Amino acid sequence: MTQSSPLALRGITKHFGAVAAIERFDLEVAAGEIVALVGDNGAGKSTLVKIISGLYQPTDGEIVLNGAPVTFRDASDARSHGVEVVYQDLALVDQQPVYMNMFLGRELVKGPFRTLDRGRMANETQELVTELDVRIPSPYARLSDLSGGQRQGIAIARATHWASGLVLMDEPTAALGVAETAKVEETILRLKERGAAVLVVSHNLEQVYRIADRVVVLRRGRQIGTRSIAEVEKNELVAMITGLVQ
Amino acid sequence: MTLILDRLRTVNWRDHVVYFAFALVFVYFAITQSDYFLTTSNLTNVIIQAAPITVMAVGTVFVLATGEIDLSIGSTVAVAALVTAKVLESTEAWPLAALAGLATGLVIGLVNGLFVTVVRLPSFLVTLATMGLLVGVARQLTDLKSVPVLDDSFVWLFGGGKILGISIMVWWTLLVVLLGWHLLRQRRFGAHVLAVGNSPAAAQVTGIKVNRVRLKVFMISGATAALAGILYSGRLQGARYTLGESDMMSVLAAVIVGGTALAGGKGAVVGALAGSLLMAMINNGLILAGLNVSQQMIVRGVIILIAVSLSLRAKKSN
Numbered sequence: 364m365t366q367s368s369p370l371a372l373r374g375i376t377k378h379f380g381a382v383a384a385i386e387r388f389d390l391e392v393a394a395g396e397i398v399a400l401v402g403d404n405g406a407g408k409s410t411l412v413k414i415i416s417g418l419y420q421p422t423d424g425e426i427v428l429n430g431a432p433v434t435f436r437d438a439s440d441a442r443s444h445g446v447e448v449v450y451q452d453l454a455l456v457d458q459q460p461v462y463m464n465m466f467l468g469r470e471l472v473k474g475p476f477r478t479l480d481r482g483r484m485a486n487e488t489q490e491l492v493t494e495l496d497v498r499i500p501s502p503y504a505r506l507s508d509l510s511g512g513q514r515q516g517i518a519i520a521r522a523t524h525w526a527s528g529l530v531l532m533d534e535p536t537a538a539l540g541v542a543e544t545a546k547v548e549e550t551i552l553r554l555k556e557r558g559a560a561v562l563v564v565s566h567n568l569e570q571v572y573r574i575a576d577r578v579v580v581l582r583r584g585r586q587i588g589t590r591s592i593a594e595v596e597k598n599e600l601v602a603m604i605t606g607l608v609q
Numbered sequence: 610m611t612l613i614l615d616r617l618r619t620v621n622w623r624d625h626v627v628y629f630a631f632a633l634v635f636v637y638f639a640i641t642q643s644d645y646f647l648t649t650s651n652l653t654n655v656i657i658q659a660a661p662i663t664v665m666a667v668g669t670v671f672v673l674a675t676g677e678i679d680l681s682i683g684s685t686v687a688v689a690a691l692v693t694a695k696v697l698e699s700t701e702a703w704p705l706a707a708l709a710g711l712a713t714g715l716v717i718g719l720v721n722g723l724f725v726t727v728v729r730l731p732s733f734l735v736t737l738a739t740m741g742l743l744v745g746v747a748r749q750l751t752d753l754k755s756v757p758v759l760d761d762s763f764v765w766l767f768g769g770g771k772i773l774g775i776s777i778m779v780w781w782t783l784l785v786v787l788l789g790w791h792l793l794r795q796r797r798f799g800a801h802v803l804a805v806g807n808s809p810a811a812a813q814v815t816g817i818k819v820n821r822v823r824l825k826v827f828m829i830s831g832a833t834a835a836l837a838g839i840l841y842s843g844r845l846q847g848a849r850y851t852l853g854e855s856d857m858m859s860v861l862a863a864v865i866v867g868g869t870a871l872a873g874g875k876g877a878v879v880g881a882l883a884g885s886l887l888m889a890m891i892n893n894g895l896i897l898a899g900l901n902v903s904q905q906m907i908v909r910g911v912i913i914l915i916a917v918s919l920s921l922r923a924k925k926s927n
């Protein structure tokens with residue numbers, strides 16, 4: 364069923380001048396699958412996510428979504444193809460209410476004057492956060508009044524709402540405490556249950572073992588290997604990441 | 610129902626200080642200047658006096674809410690007023706004259722916006738430069754001479770007219786404030802303005818065209834400054850290069866007192882109206898109290914300092 368997987372990358376390569384940030388990267392992520400992307404600092408993980416989300420154009424290679432090859436001019440182009448990203452530094456506006464963040468750039472309007480439909484945005488937000496079990500005081504709460512975990516929950520809920528089956532995450536829990544991380548991991552697992560394909564960058568191997576089905580290792584832009592979580596020992600994973608055999 | 614209660618609970622009362630201040634100052638002058646302050650003619654006068662500042666304040670709310678600043682509005686007033694008066698003088702067609710004035714403001718805004726978005730300079734520097742440039746243009750345009758505005762229709766529509774017994778200046782104020790409020794609070798554009806001012810990066814990744822928003826707010830600012838210039842030339846029945854030269858500080862004061870964040874992300878159009886009326890009322894009260902122009906400037910300076918401190922403190926405590 365190669366044709367229908369939500370994301371397929373074929374020979375993705377990215378050069379920044381003389382620096383090869385990504386070299387011939389191949390990956391497929393199936394619906395309902397969580398793939399973790401691991402590697403040392405500067406390995407090229409964020410670069411890969413930025414390529415899939417339209418922020419960078421690949422030097423070479425092909426991105427295939429649901430069987431159709433695509434090229435993105437910019438982030439909003441990728442977004443219109445249903446590619447959603449959750450960033451570590453939360454791409455949210457903290458002085459706006461939760462519902463506004465949920466619909467940022469895609470606000471709902473009503474009537475002949477196309478005025479903002481705040482009520483409907485708030486209601487849909489409430490439904491969505493209830494479904495994903497992200498606990499917030501109210502969709503009208505200002506984002507700056509929420510905890511880091513709640514905010515990341517909102518970011519994930521937003522991505523889920525707009526994604527057409529594929530959600531990318533770049534270190535979604537890097538800024539969170541233990542309890543909040545657990546909560547966000549629950550949310551990620553709920554996405555999987557809903558049948559989303561998730562590609563998540565993580566530095567935390569414990570986390571990778573908790574949530575991922577497969578893991579891809581990058582080292583200095585090179586794809587060292589792709590393993591099923593059930594079949595890879597942590598030692599081996601560390602060796603692949605660092606290049607040192609223990 | 611619970612959602613409405615939630616909504617009330619999340620209202621930040623500090624954002625509404627301007628209305629309390631307004632009420633306080635109003636009551637103070639009503640008591641201390643009781644024989645004159647409360648007369649209808651004096652109160653209407655406050656709104657009329659404030660009209661050009663209010664109009665510019667609405668444009669400035671958009672600029673500040675986007676996290677930018679437009680220092681060139683004062684000199685835009687003079688240039689737009691002079692262009693309007695000159696076109697009126699030579700063509701005697703008042704609609705054409707008014708449109709020429711408005712177009713002048715839009716072009717100035719466009720130029721400011723292009724330097725900010727394409728050349729990527731800070732708006733503070735760009736508009737500081739265009740401010741100086743436009744002062745020169747205003748002086749050059751008519752060799753420092755005033756241009757009379759004699760067309761009756763123009764003077765009625767932009768100065769002395771009345772509709773339903775209420776000064777046309779009050780109607781202009783209402784129109785611009787309503788339009789501004791609608792644009793900022795009820796349209797997607799307003800939501801994008803606040804998002805860009807709050808976090809340009811977040812706005813960008815959600816697909817908001819950040820630079821297009823910036824370009825538009827500078828054009829709005831140029832247009833409102835031009836309208837203010839047209840209103841001055843209608844009210845004074847003439848244009849002069851000195852028009853608007855001291856307005857920039859008054860406008861910024863009105864907007865910041867009104868609850869718009871200097872650092873972006875927060876804008877209040879109705880607050881700016883209240884701020885503008887508050888400043889005009891204080892001016893009016895100070896004149897009635899017998900203070901001279903220098904003393905008035907000092908008091909205004911102190912008010913601006915207090916307002917800016919409050920605005921920045923509120924931002925930090927977030």
Ligand SMILES: Nc1ncnc2c1ncn2[C@@H]1O[C@H](COP(=O)(O)OP(=O)(O)OP(=O)(O)O)[C@@H](O)[C@H]1O
Pocket residue numbers: 379382384402403404405406407408409410411
């Ligand atoms: N815009 C850019 N211009 C030039 N070089 C870049 C650019 N972005 C990334 N790089 C380089 O590409 C390489 C990969 O960077 P990337 O940010 O993808 O790493 P990463 O795996 O996400 O690291 P980290 O774990 O620290 O987030 C680095 O050598 C980096 O310096």
Ligand SMILES: [Mg+2]
Pocket residue numbers: 408409410
């Ligand atoms: Mg990274």
